[in-house]
Amino acid sequence: MAPEGTSMNDRLLKAARRQPTDTTPVWLMRQAGRYLPEYRAIRGNIAFLDLCKHPDLAAEVTVQPVTRLGVDAAIIFSDILIPVEAMGIVLELGDKGPHFPQPVRTAADIERLAVPDPVEGTGFVAEAIRRTRKALNDSVPVIGFAGAPFTLAAYMVEGGGSKSYILIKRLLFEQPKLAHTFFQKLTDTLIPYLKMQVEAGASIVQIFDSWGGELSPYDFERFSLPYLTRMVKELQATGVPVIVFGTGMSTHLPLLKRTGADVIGLDWRIPADDGRRILGQDVAVQGNLDPLHLFLPREELEGRVVDILKRAGPVGHIFNLGHGILPPTDPEAAKFLVEAVHRHGAALRQGTLSP
Known part of the structure; x- marks a missing residue:
């Protein structure tokens, strides 16, 4: 809640609850990152993992895109693997992605993993949220986030990224029984971790099941x-909306709806209106511009924005990319996108959006 005398831009929270808004809210996955020169200036002097653990700097880079782009939310600068490190596994994070020198492969490896106290193990994330809220004077909501158990387990078992997930x-x-034991331990870690973020001031949370689309629908239903569903239910009990997002999951949308999430993220592989039809009108959607569309000429980019806005409709839509913004992206293209969403989103509600 914004302090007395200030007013929070709450478009995102209203859209997540399918309430009317004056225009379509927009934020960008990975909006605090390498495409911003001000981020690179900070990152040049500190390792990525150290930056995540430095509340002042994490808050500073969280605020950067809000100031530059005019997005409707700040997402706390962190990484989905932060709580995993607190479970007792060595994590290396660099420009080439995450690496676990000692991956989780056996029952003994899983047994050794702790379910950490979130404040003791990852309290710097909560502190970064508090400092972000203060820096922004609560002008926009702060989004907290975590990875889904399957996605985190995939990184931990594979030792990093993978092409086959073998x-x-x-x-x-x-060893399905062992896998479920593993996922249960991860879930027991992630729920308190997200609740800590909410207690620190996150007004909405997103769960990234980045690799859930690598599972068949049958296996997703069984293992993810x-x-x-448990994470969504327990987080909603705190009073905040919950977004669930994964890439390559167009065929999993009926299953994602069963999580009970307030918002389902769509990647760029499905038209927004098709996603709407599959999900129904009782859930909000988020997305779904291809991140590489930011390299289009401005007129064509604007056309893609208008098309998505029309397909998604004026109620219960949060505009976003279908995945994270890419490092070579021109920040001015991202700013143009945000301004186009706001301008045309307002026109959509006024009935004046051009064909």
Whole structure:
């Protein structure tokens, strides 16, 4: 809640609850990142993981895109693997992505993982949220986030990114009981971690099941859905809306709806109106511009914005990219996008949006 005498731009929160807004709210996944020169200026002097753990600097880079782009929310600068490190596994994070020198492969490895106290292990994230709110004077909501159990397990078992996911899938298929034990421990870690973010002032949270689309619908229903559903339910009990997002999950939308999430993220592989039809009108949607469309000429980019706004409709839509913004992106293109969404989103509500 904004302090007395100030007014929070709450478009995002209203859209997440399918309430009317004056225009379509917009934020961008990875909006605090390498495409911004002011971010690179800070990042040049500190390692990524250290930046995540430095509340003052994490808050500063969280605020940067709000100031430059005019987005309707700040998402706290962190990484989905932060709570995993607190479980007792060595994590290396660099420009080439995450790496676990000692991956989780056996029952003994899983047994050794702790369920940490979120404040003791990751309290710097909560502090960064508090400092972000103060820096922004609560002018826009702060988004908290975490990864989904399957996605985090995939990184931990594979030792980093993967093309085939053979090791995590073999764990699921050859030792399903052990896999469920693993996912349960991750869920027991993630729920208090997200609740800590809410207590620090996050007004909405997003769960990233980045690799959930690598599972067949059958396997997703068995190995990811139960844990996502539990996370959503327990987070909603705190009073905040919950967004669930994953890439390559157009075929999983009916399953994602079963999580009970307030908002389902759509990547760029499905038209927004098709996603709406599958999900129904009782859930909000987020998305879904291809991040590479930011490299289009401005007129064509504006046309893509208008098309998505029309397809998604004026109620219960949060404009976003279909995945994270890419480092070579021109910040001015991102600013143009935000301004176009706001301008045409207002026209959509006024009935004056051009064909």
